[in-house]
Amino acid sequence: MEGLGINLPTLLAQIVNFVILLALLYIFAYKPFMNMLDQRSNRIKESLAEADKVKAEAVKAEEDFKKRLEVSSKEGQEVIARAIRTGEEARQRAQQEAKQEAQALVKRARAEIQRERDEAIGELRQEFADLTIVAAEKVIEKSLDKQAHQQIIERVLEESATLKPKG
Numbered sequence: 749m750e751g752l753g754i755n756l757p758t759l760l761a762q763i764v765n766f767v768i769l770l771a772l773l774y775i776f777a778y779k780p781f782m783n784m785l786d787q788r789s790n791r792i793k794e795s796l797a798e799a800d801k802v803k804a805e806a807v808k809a810e811e812d813f814k815k816r817l818e819v820s821s822k823e824g825q826e827v828i829a830r831a832i833r834t835g836e837e838a839r840q841r842a843q844q845e846a847k848q849e850a851q852a853l854v855k856r857a858r859a860e861i862q863r864e865r866d867e868a869i870g871e872l873r874q875e876f877a878d879l880t881i882v883a884a885e886k887v888i889e890k891s892l893d894k895q896a897h898q899q900i901i902e903r904v905l906e907e908s909a910t911l912k913p914k915g
Contacts, residue, residue, distance in 0.1 A: 877901040 881897050 873902075873905055876905075 877898055880901055881894060884897065
């Protein structure tokens with residue numbers, strides 16, 4: 749090998765030096781470098797896991813928000829429905845009270861009309877009786893007992909009232 753310019757003891761010394769250098773580099777450079785890469789890889793995995801966890805919590809929070817929103821919406825609709833029912837009930841109550849009040853007014857008006865009619869009939873009977881007495885006095889030309897004559901006229905009116913139906 750000396751013909752090729754290779755010195756065997758130097759070659760062996762260089763190979764030994766190269767192996768020692770490799771061993772030293774492996775111990776002092778490669779292992780710490782690999783440890784650093786492993787730690788970085790672990791931190792990245794942890795960050796990704798944390799990001800996934802945060803994402804899952806965000807999805808869960810969004811679902812909870814949607815559920816609460818649906819519940820609130822349903823409660824709002826129930827409140828509106830209750831208010832509509834209450835308003836309808838109040839309207840019906842008011843309508844019924846107005847109807848009852850109108851019926852009472854009609855009843856009172858009828859009673860008032862009947863009373864006024866009876867008063868008018870009574871007044872007409874009295875006037876008729878007075879006119880009859882005056883006419884009888886003029887015919888007979890003498891004064892009759894007003895009380896006796898009044899009783900006779902009332903009796904005649906009662907008899908005529910029983911013969912004719914009241915209208």
